[in-house]
Amino acid sequence: xxxxxxxxxxxxxxxxxxxxxxxxxxxxxxxxxxxxxxxxxxxxxxxxxxxxxxxxxxxxxxxxxxxxxxxxxxxxxxxxxxxxxxxxxxxxxxxxxxxxxxx
Ligand SMILES: [Zn+2]
Numbered sequence: 001x002x003x004x005x006x007x008x009x010x011x012x013x014x015x016x017x018x019x020x021x022x023x024x025x026x027x028x029x030x031x032x033x034x035x036x037x038x039x040x041x042x043x044x045x046x047x048x049x050x051x052x053x054x055x056x057x058x059x060x061x062x063x064x065x066x067x068x069x070x071x072x073x074x075x076x077x078x079x080x081x082x083x084x085x086x087x088x089x090x091x092x093x094x095x096x097x098x099x100x101x102x103x
Contacts, residue, residue: 021060022046025067034066035076045069053078 022043031040040046049068050057055078057064068076092098 017060018048021062021065022048022067024062025065028062029067032067033069033072035068035072038069040067040069043067047073049073049076051081052084053080056080 025048026040026043026046031043031046032038033040033046034049034051046067047070048060048065049072051064051066
């Protein structure tokens, strides 16, 4: 089966592995959207979202996954969540030499 643009969440929800991951994440975080807090009775409507975008941290590690409702998942898309970006900026500000261009 080939994924088409826009089929990402539907393809995820059909996969047994992804279903297991959604259950495990619900046990870890609660059965609600990580971003808006809406609840997912029986995990209906729950999608898996890569907290750090997959382009930056490839794979399906559970530590990088959260449950999200479809609107929140679509809204976030491939963006880096602001709290995570803020931490990176703080880290860079604490030691600018880490990010200085190579001489
Ligand atoms: Zn949401």
